Amino acid sequence: MxxxxxxxxxxxxxxxxxxxxxxxxxxxxxxxxxxxxxxxxxxxxxxxxxxxxxxxxxxxxxxxxxxxxxxxxxxxxxxxxxxxxxxxxxxxxxxxxxxxxxxxxxxxxxxxxxxxxxxxxxxxxxxxxxxxxxxxxxxxxxxxxxxxxxxxxxxxxxxxxxxxxxxxxxxxxxxxxxxxxxxxxxxxxxxxxxxxxxxxxxxxxxxxxxxxxARYQDMMALAKQRPANVLSADGLITDRPGFSVDFINHHTPLDDYNTDKHEILMVMRGHWRLGWAGGEVVLAPGDVCAVPPDMKRTLAASMTCEASLFRVRNTDDPAGYTNWNAL
Known part of the structure; x- marks a missing residue:
């Protein structure tokens, strides 16, 4: 690849x-x-x-x-x-x-x-x-x-x-x-x-x-060991709207991971270091970053205080899908 x-x-x-x-x-x-x-x-x-x-x-x-x-x-x-x-x-x-x-x-x-x-x-x-x-x-x-x-x-x-x-x-x-x-x-x-x-x-x-x-404190608790699966077919919110949403906090740094999906990072709190083979940037609250597919990256909070962000990825589901019978 x-x-x-x-x-x-x-x-x-x-x-x-x-x-x-x-x-x-x-x-x-x-x-x-x-x-x-x-x-x-x-x-x-x-x-x-x-x-x-x-x-x-x-x-x-x-x-x-x-x-x-x-x-x-x-x-x-x-x-x-x-x-x-x-x-x-x-x-x-x-x-x-x-x-x-x-x-x-x-x-x-x-x-x-x-x-x-x-x-x-x-x-x-x-x-x-x-x-x-x-x-x-x-x-x-x-x-x-x-x-x-x-x-x-x-x-x-x-x-x-x-x-x-x-x-x-x-x-x-x-x-x-x-x-x-x-x-x-x-x-x-x-x-x-x-x-x-x-x-x-x-x-x-x-x-x-x-x-x-999905309430913030619940997501913080669920993300202490791995990213919390917030929105997907088997997430906290079980919907398939054409994208998935994960929640990541300072307890769950991600080292050298990759994906073939588009990945949008939306910072909620704290400062985050996004590193890749070509360099490193720091993301602050309210910043939105579009990470391209097939790029090995490292993501971690830059300080020890509370930090959190939402990670959004494209999926193969139709954008208009809502299974009302399952709600």
């Missing part, structure tokens, strides 16, 4: 540093809607699901899934929507409430820093920063094209129109307050029909809490 060899400069091009993240405040249709108008969207790896041509994409090449982030001040919320592929979040900073259901009332749960939630397909979801400071959640979306975009609840599209934003059937957003209008021959995004809305799942609270969430 041939080995991938990168220079430190080439590896640095595959790292998106937390301090270098470029936000977009006009990424989605609710960008002018009161309560949602202070959101910041970050597209880290892949084009994501932003509806704005102003969205900055840090790394365009996708490994079979997309990595993004949302930053919001206290009490700012993201409106009800769903995706055709799984959407996984972990809380990097702050305290967040996730809610779901046709009108957002089927249930809700609060996640703390380091907690992870897998939100399956065919489920309306929203989220709100319920902390006291600016918060950040990191996201993983299945598929190279992130499932084809966002599917908004009808009332979200209707309310956005009252504030000048129109979503085209192409998935692009137009702002009438800025003098923009739909191009000739392009129609507005159609609202979901009653029949389509009737097919949306409600997901009881017990299912979400026991089947779709």
């Amino acid at each position: 041939s080995q991938t060899v990168l220079t430190p400069e080439e590896m640095e091009q595959r790292i998106v540093r937390y301090g270098d993240l470029v936000p977009c405040k006009t990424a989605f249709i609710d960008a002018h809607t009161p309560g949602s108008d202070q959101k910041e969207n970050f597209t880290i790896i892949g084009g994501g699901v932003s509806e704005s041509p102003d969205q900055h994409v840090h790394i365009k090449e996708t490994p079979g899934f997309n990595i993004g982030a949302a930053g919001q001040p206290p009490r700012c919320f993201n409106s009800l929507h769903t995706h055709r592929s799984a959407e996984v979040f972990f809380v990097l900073k702050g305290r967040w409430r996730f809610f779901w259901g046709r009108h957002g009332g089927a249930g809700d749960v609060v996640l703390e820093e380091g907690d992870l939630i897998n939100i399956p397909t065919n489920l309306f979801r929203g989220f709100e920063n319920v902390g006291t400071d600016y918060g950040m959640i990191m996201s993983i979306l299945g598929g190279d094209d992130a499932g084809g975009g966002v599917i908004w609840a009808p009332e979200v599209i209707q309310k956005a129109a009252d504030h000048g934003l129109i979503l085209a059937e192409t998935g692009r957003l137009y702002d009438s307050k800025q003098g923009e209008q739909l191009p000739e021959g392009v129609r507005p995004m159609p609202l979901m029909t009653d029949a389509e809305l009737a097919e949306i799942n409600e997901a009881p609270v017990g299912v979400v809490v026991t089947k779709l969430i």
Whole structure:
């Protein structure tokens, strides 16, 4: 097997540093809607699901899934929507409430820093920063094209129109307050029909809490001898969304290992040394690193204090797979 060899400069091009993240405040249709108008969207790896041509994409090449982030001040919320592929979040900073259901009332749960939630397909979801400071959640979306975009609840599209934003059937957003209008021959995004809305799942609270969430302290305990298998067919969360998620902490350094999969390292806490034949880099909280396949590497916390990260790999499963009968 041939080995991938990168220079430190080439590896640095595959790292998106937390301090270098470029936000977009006009990424989605609710960008002018009161309560949602202070959101910041970050597209880290892949084009994501932003509806704005102003969205900055840090790394365009996708490994079979997309990595993004949302930053919001206290009490700012993201409106009800769903995706055709799984959407996984972990809380990097702050305290967040996730809610779901046709009108957002089927249930809700609060996640703390380091907690992870897998939100399956065919489920309306929203989220709100319920902390006291600016918060950040990191996201993983299945598929190279992130499932084809966002599917908004009808009332979200209707309310956005009252504030000048129109979503085209192409998935692009137009702002009438800025003098923009739909191009000739392009129609507005159609609202979901009653029949389509009737097919949306409600997901009881017990299912979400026991089947779709991994708590940070539980993952820390499980990763004392080996990486914790968080999301996979036989993980803490048993789903197959086109990628797998492991949790690694300072108790589980990895020496000279290799894989034929794309591997994305997303640092939660502490500083980590990533070494390979061509050099070494240090990753800090909030950093995202895309390690290519077939490159022997060493991964270890650079200090003895608490350190943790999530490791995401592509799988052969369909990006839109969710076995609701197993939940």
